Amino acid sequence: MAAVVLTELPSFADRLTERGVVEEKTFYARGDWVAPADMRQSFMDNARSALVLMTDGFETRADWIAAPLATGRRRAEQGVPLEAVLHLFRLGTELLWEMLLAAARRRSPDELAEFVDSVMVLWQATDRVSTAMVEGYRSREIQLQTRVNRRRERLVRVLVEGRGVDPAVAADAEADLGLPGHGRYVVVLVVCDLTAEEMGPVPELAALGVRVVVAPYRDRVVWLVELGGHTADRLAGLLAPHLRHRAALSGEVDGLAEIGIAYQLAEIALHTQAPDVPGLAVLDDRLPEALVVASPRLAHRLAARTLGRVLDLEDEERQVLLDTLRAWFGADRSPTRAGELLYCHRNTVLNRLRKLEQLTGASLEDDRHQLCCRLALLAHDHLRRE
Template sequence: MAAAVLTELPAFADRLTERGAAEEQAFYARGDRVAPADMRQSFMDNARSALVLMTEGFGTRADWIAAPLATGRRRAEQGVPLEAVLHLFRLGTELLWEMLLAAARRRSPDELAEFVDSVMVLWQATDRVSTAMVEGYRSRESRLQAQANRRRERLVRALVEGRGADPAVAAEAEAELGLPAHGRYAVVLVGCDLAEDVGPVPGLAALGVRVVAAPYRDRVVWLAELGGVTAGRLAELLAPHLQHRAGLSGEVDGLAELGIAYRLAELALHTQAPDAPGPALLDDRLPEALVVASPRLAHRLAARTLGRVLDLEDEERRVLLDTLRAWFRADRSPTRAGELLYCHRNTVLNRLRKLEQLTGASLEDDRHQLCCRLALMAHDHLRRT
């Protein structure tokens, strides 16, 4: 029966083309990518492969696999969904069954019965052809995805290194990444292992936010076109989904300023404590960013401002610095600072006087207060790093 149907392949291809057009619109909507002649030829080639397996056996010839492998590769390159291709393969199997059965019915009753008893060969053959097609599709899809990933990583690297002002780079970024040269952008720098998945955040696309992510150095960088949201709103949207430390730059104008945004995001990331996941928005941490931007100046500021306090034994130094922090948090109220520290206000006052003696400056002096606040930030940052 299979040998008989082999002579009817043109009619098979015509009927499958007609049936496929009616049932698989997702495939035929891509007529600009898949020429009708290509589809019709692939129908014939893959049906021939199945019929060859049926007529000559599964272990005698290997050339049957070339057609389904080639079909899978081409459809992956053309961007046709695998589900659509498999649907057409299933339609082709049904049509082969109809044609084989019609050929069998033209034979004697004994031959028809023998055909029905051996019809499992059809399903085995078409399954092998479909499996080979999927193999070709997946292998080419993986290769194309790897190439796309390399292009994306190369472009993201160029943009965060400040080459977005180059018209050629900007044009390629718009074509490959869908990022317009002019727009509102922010950079998110995620401090995580590159092997970990920091996948898309739900809801961003609905707000017009487009994110392109790629590994860069030992981190993952996200280029975010902000759409209709602010950088602050983006931080709020990211917070429930980021399980890692992240730095978020403020808003910048266009691809040309993404290099600046990357450096700002890096500063924001450095202000984040190692055990504090979630995004640190630079605009909310500008004093801390000033400190971490220059470690040498931060060290000098802490040493000059806190003076002999830093030379004390660990426990005494910790008590005095914790008292100073609590006093600032309490808006310089000794009573409220004592509540934060679970001690009497007089104890707070005694510790503050000792701090003044050790630093040689009055805590009533506005400039000294500013220096103390920055020195505490510098001391905490240097201790962490």
């Protein structure tokens, strides 16, 4: 029966193409993926492969696999969903069955009965052809996705390195990443060993229409986020519950040309956070720390010049005085409240503050010295972590 249907392949292909064009439009709401001529030829080739398996046996021919592999690869390149291709393959199997059964009914009753008893070979053959098509589709899909990923990673790399000022780079980013050249952007950095796909954006962002591109860069996962009508604070609130790794959010910048600046700001924000502390460090919430982190040499000099001989004390005594100063600032410069925080008497706090003044050579009533002390404490904490 298969040999008979082999001679009727043009009719088979015509009927299936007519039905396939309709099915593709109605079932998938798009009919421009595959030209009818391409569709017809693939139906011919894949039906021939199935019928060859049925007539010659599953172990005698190896050339049958070329057609379904080629079809799978081509449909992946054309962007046809795999479900659509499999749907048309199922239609083809149904039509083959109808044609085989019609040919069998033209034979004797005994031959028809024998045909029905052995029809399992049809399903085995069409299953092999469909499986080969899926293998071709998947392999090509992986190749295409790898190419897309590399392109995305390259564009993200050049943007965070500050080359978005080049109109050609900006145009490529607009075309390939779907990001507008002018817009309100922030950069999110996540320190983790996950891939960009595993670390992808949270669903709430897509629901809000926030455009995000994610790609690895060095030992980070970089998110380029176009805020649209939303604020960076809103974004931080959405991201914070989802980030279980060390992460940072830059300040807002204008357009792709300033993505490099945003990346630098995100790196600074990241360094305001202790290396072993997970969660999102938001630059605009940590600007004093960012000032210190941005210039380690100046931070070291500020701490040394401001705290002076305090830093030369033994570890325990130095830590007591610094903790007292920190508590005093935290208590809005109230010795009583600072004592409550430190579990000591207010007079103890006052004695420690006087000793700090003696060692630093400046009065804590001086506004400028207070500012320097606050920054010096931040610098000391940061330098100690380093």
